[in-house]
Amino acid sequence: MQSQQKHVAMVLAQNFEDVEATDPKEYLERQGAKVTVIGIERGEIQGKKGATLTADATFEDVSPDDFDMLVIPGGGAPENLRIHDPAVEFTRQFVSSGRPVAAICHGPQLLISAKVLDGRRLTAVNKIRDDIVNAGGNYVDEPLVEDGNLITSRVPADLPVFDEALGRALGAVAV
Amino acid sequence: MQSQQKHVAMVLAQNFEDVEATDPKEYLERQGAKVTVIGIERGEIQGKKGATLTADATFEDVSPDDFDMLVIPGGGAPENLRIHDPAVEFTRQFVSSGRPVAAICHGPQLLISAKVLDGRRLTAVNKIRDDIVNAGGNYVDEPLVEDGNLITSRVPADLPVFDEALGRALGAVAV
Numbered sequence: 001m002q003s004q005q006k007h008v009a010m011v012l013a014q015n016f017e018d019v020e021a022t023d024p025k026e027y028l029e030r031q032g033a034k035v036t037v038i039g040i041e042r043g044e045i046q047g048k049k050g051a052t053l054t055a056d057a058t059f060e061d062v063s064p065d066d067f068d069m070l071v072i073p074g075g076g077a078p079e080n081l082r083i084h085d086p087a088v089e090f091t092r093q094f095v096s097s098g099r100p101v102a103a104i105c106h107g108p109q110l111l112i113s114a115k116v117l118d119g120r121r122l123t124a125v126n127k128i129r130d131d132i133v134n135a136g137g138n139y140v141d142e143p144l145v146e147d148g149n150l151i152t153s154r155v156p157a158d159l160p161v162f163d164e165a166l167g168r169a170l171g172a173v174a175v
Numbered sequence: 176m177q178s179q180q181k182h183v184a185m186v187l188a189q190n191f192e193d194v195e196a197t198d199p200k201e202y203l204e205r206q207g208a209k210v211t212v213i214g215i216e217r218g219e220i221q222g223k224k225g226a227t228l229t230a231d232a233t234f235e236d237v238s239p240d241d242f243d244m245l246v247i248p249g250g251g252a253p254e255n256l257r258i259h260d261p262a263v264e265f266t267r268q269f270v271s272s273g274r275p276v277a278a279i280c281h282g283p284q285l286l287i288s289a290k291v292l293d294g295r296r297l298t299a300v301n302k303i304r305d306d307i308v309n310a311g312g313n314y315v316d317e318p319l320v321e322d323g324n325l326i327t328s329r330v331p332a333d334l335p336v337f338d339e340a341l342g343r344a345l346g347a348v349a350v
């Protein structure tokens with residue numbers, strides 16, 4: 001029996017919080033997953049602290065159905081993605097699909113703009129907690145929150161439990 | 176007859192958008208106003224691009240009644256101020272006082288947390304437009320928006336009209 005490789009979409013834009021992208025990416029790749037970075041345009045994307053990742057696809061190139069999980073790192077990337085309509089629509093459809101969607105730090109800003117937080121329980125960096133509440137979300141201050149297909153964490157220090165939750169969720173996805 | 180000097184409160188925190196603080200401060204000082212930088216703690220505050228301003232007072236040291244106008248620069252400062260309760264309360268009381276409150280770029284994040292935007296017309300950097308709408312604000316994409324005592328602009332390129340509006344508003348305040 002041939003094992004099927006899981007495929008993860010990581011959405012990124014300029015000024016991402018370096019380790020919130022590189023750490024989950026490396027973790028998932030060590031688990032055998034393929035991680036595709038999706039950007040507003042193809043090519044190099046700079047992190048806040050000097051990391052570089054390459055967008056291999058744009059939102060026009062892909063469909064949510066191509067992936068088993070969506071990961072939304074934080075920093076300044078989510079506020080750049082949330083004003084790019086194809087990124088917002090991709091995110092909205094992914095959450096609706098029921099497959100796992102993971103966001104850390106400022107990542108839920110993209111979920112706010114996708115209008116998918118009403119009645120959902122989640123965490124994020126506390127600097128955007130009021131925006132989450134105004135979007136109808138139930139904000140809690142915990143290292144890891146799982147509510148249905150939403151997986152959220154607050155800050156880089158939460159990455160160990162965040163990564164583990166991504167691994168569990170990906171293992172649970174039927175392919 | 177002795178002229179009375181107008182007194183402006185500028186609220187700042189780490190990672191402010193340099194020119195959105197330094198430019199209005201210099202403009203207002205050239206008009207003869209005194210500008211006091213208020214911070215979470217006293218001392219040096221770093222801008223995103225290397226500028227330094229000094230907080231001469233904390234929110235515990237001052238009252239909104241000490242000032243004729245409030246200015247909220249953007250960048251990363253507002254998201255640091257909006258999780259500091261004394262800053263949020265100072266802002267809420269200032270808006271309620273009816274005296275001019277000016278915010279640019281990410282500045283309205285502090286107004287969202289102060290819960291003063293319901294039914295108000297304003298602008299901001301487009302990256303937070305959805306948060307303004309969810310807070311009950313009427314977001315418009317214009318270089319300068321004046322609604323009652325609220326004065327708002329979007330980005331550093333709007334500073335010339337923003338500065339002029341601050342000058343006009345300050346001239347109109349009875350002391």
